[in-house]
Amino acid sequence: MDPPLNPPVRIVPVSSTPLSSKAAEKQLAAFVEDFQVRGAAAAGGNGAATVQLKKLKDALHDERKKNKSD
Numbered sequence: 001m002d003p004p005l006n007p008p009v010r011i012v013p014v015s016s017t018p019l020s021s022k023a024a025e026k027q028l029a030a031f032v033e034d035f036q037v038r039g040a041a042a043a044g045g046n047g048a049a050t051v052q053l054k055k056l057k058d059a060l061h062d063e064r065k066k067n068k069s070d
Contacts, residue, residue: 021060021063021064021067022064024060025057025060025061025064028053028056028057028060029057031053032050032053032054032057035049035050035053036050
């Protein structure tokens, strides 16, 4: 019989602070860079997570450009 599966850890924020899309984009870019360095050091890392984070950063950038043009 297979062992029972453990669900992923649930992260629940205890507080939040409003953040502009420009600031979020900068922080996300710094995090992605650090994440890639740590992933490379760990021999492989998690490419799927990096791709999703880059997509989020690009979406924030596109949203900011769109809002500027309006």
